[in-house]
Amino acid sequence: MAQLVSRNGKRGRGSVAHVPSAPMRVAMVEFFVSLADLAGLPKSVGEIYGLLFFSEKPLAMDEIIAQLHLSKGSASQGLRFLRSSQAVRTVCQPGDRRDFYEPELALRRLAAGWLKEKIGPRLAEGERKLGQLEALIRKESPGLRRMHQHRIGRLRSWQKAGQRIIPFALGLLKG
Amino acid sequence: MAQLVSRNGKRGRGSVAHVPSAPMRVAMVEFFVSLADLAGLPKSVGEIYGLLFFSEKPLAMDEIIAQLHLSKGSASQGLRFLRSSQAVRTVCQPGDRRDFYEPELALRRLAAGWLKEKIGPRLAEGERKLGQLEALIRKESPGLRRMHQHRIGRLRSWQKAGQRIIPFALGLLKG
DNA sequence: GGAAAGGTTCATTATGTATTGAACAAAGTA
DNA sequence: TACTTTGTTCAATACATAATGAACCTTTCC
Known part of the structure; x- marks a missing residue:
């Protein structure tokens, strides 16, 4: 659990420097939700992709879950879909077992x-x-x-x- | 009710000369159902349009209901939508109170x-x-x-x- | 081995949309 | 006027799809 704190920079001094502001996150997620809707994809897929698209650094599934308030199941399945569509890439980070996700920008x-x-x-x-x-x-x-x-x-x-x-x-x- | 018989040529000698064969009707309706699905429209709308598209002559709502086995409500609303999209035209027939529908072929x-x-x-x-x-x-x-x-x-x-x-x-x- | 974290699966639940059908209105008809 | 035909409306229902979360693997770490 000490690990949990050091693993990602979310703790300490309450700093969230690299995280976009809340209204920004809302706007960007909304954008991709409506795009997903247009394409006939589930809302959650749009949310996840939107979050990643504007995130400065790759995010792990638990971070995505925390920021979007969705269930493990939705996140897992949504990410699976995005992976299979090559809309996101999996990246590794040294000293961390989790998979991190990065958006494919070449839309x-x-x-x-x-x-x-x-x-x-x-x-x-x-x-x-x-x-x-x-x-x-x-x-x-x-x-x-x-x-x-x-x-x-x-x-x-x-x-x-x-x-x-x-x-x-x-x-x-x-x- | 004598009127019902003479009104449309469906009766008499069991003749249905102007009505496409059943497999034909199925195939054509299916075609438009999948098109409707692609366009994000209700199935019933696709069915109605498909039926009209291959009908030799304009059909009245009750005929559409009979051939597609859908409810009055669906038929009424589906036709309303098709009318508003200018996908079908209303035509009149002398001596018949009903509205008849014809597809707009200029897709x-x-x-x-x-x-x-x-x-x-x-x-x-x-x-x-x-x-x-x-x-x-x-x-x-x-x-x-x-x-x-x-x-x-x-x-x-x-x-x-x-x-x-x-x-x-x-x-x-x-x- | 045991414990915990990371992740997936899938039966259940929730949600949104289409369909139904009965009640209703309008417009002939007798 | 009473009755029938034609068509619309809309609350209730059915249906399809997405989201949930608990059970379940797998891997890592001690």
């Missing part, structure tokens, strides 16, 4: 992962379903078939548009 | 509405929050401030990238 890679994991499968699924529809159409009466072909054509052009957006978006983030 | 307009309503506000909100963060940063110690400025710079470039995607996406759908 491009992060976005690429998100697009690939979340959007890519959707597009593939859409493709598959369009194929299904086209197969079914062939068995229809000529009148119906004509109309359905036309409408499916519309969907096809959408599908293509969607597919072109991905590389474009990635290009934007490169600059 | 571009639909997407434009979605981007404007769902994505636009997010970007605006992000802008606001970034401003907030920048204001808070100025009160920080020089060391922290430098780092935060750098990181916020990253977010700014993201924000810009996001804003540029909208017109690009709309352009794609135009062609």
Whole structure:
């Protein structure tokens, strides 16, 4: 427990020099929470990433838990997700058993992962379903078939548009 | 009630010539359900739009309810939403009090509405929050401030990238 | 070995959102 | 006017997903 005190600089003279002010922390966490929400990710994931993004130095899980008031389970799972998405990196610190986390600042890679994991499968699924529809159409009466072909054509052009957006978006983030 | 029979051609010789086959209906509804899910809209909205998209002729609410097995409430609210997004149009039919619905096929307009309503506000909100963060940063110690400025710079470039995607996406759908 | 810290798992609980259906309003119809 | 059809509203319910926290490994340290 003496260790607990020396391990991280949080104690002593009540100094918290390297910790952003409370309103700052709130604002930055909020920012990423709304981003997470947009991306369809759990709030806790946004909170954790937000906290790390503005933290001067890597944080350990127990520090994250303390600052965000979340449960061990949420923190563990949230970090697992962020790790698997390569949104955070694990770093070691000499003389400390804990894992410390650092945000991946090159958000491009992060976005690429998100697009690939979340959007890519959707597009593939859409493709598959369009194929299904086209197969079914062939068995229809000529009148119906004509109309359905036309409408499916519309969907096809959408599908293509969607597919072109991905590389474009990635290009934007490169600059 | 004699009216009920003559009103729509569903009765008589068990003919259902203008109604797509059941597997077709399933496939098309599924397609739009997954699209709705992607867009963060309720499943029922996707179902309704999907049904209309492949229907040869406009459908009334009670027909939609019958084919999709959903409640009056869901149908009413779903149609209200689709109307407000201009994803469907209301059409009248002589000698029938009911409102009939037709899909808006120019999906571009639909997407434009979605981007404007769902994505636009997010970007605006992000802008606001970034401003907030920048204001808070100025009160920080020089060391922290430098780092935060750098990181916020990253977010700014993201924000810009996001804003540029909208017109690009709309352009794609135009062609 | 025993104790404690660090971390994960997962059944339970909480929370937010969609759906339901009954009550209600409006507008014909007889 | 009484009755039916059409459609909306909204409180109650169902459902899906996230958060919780206790039980449980694993590793380190004495």
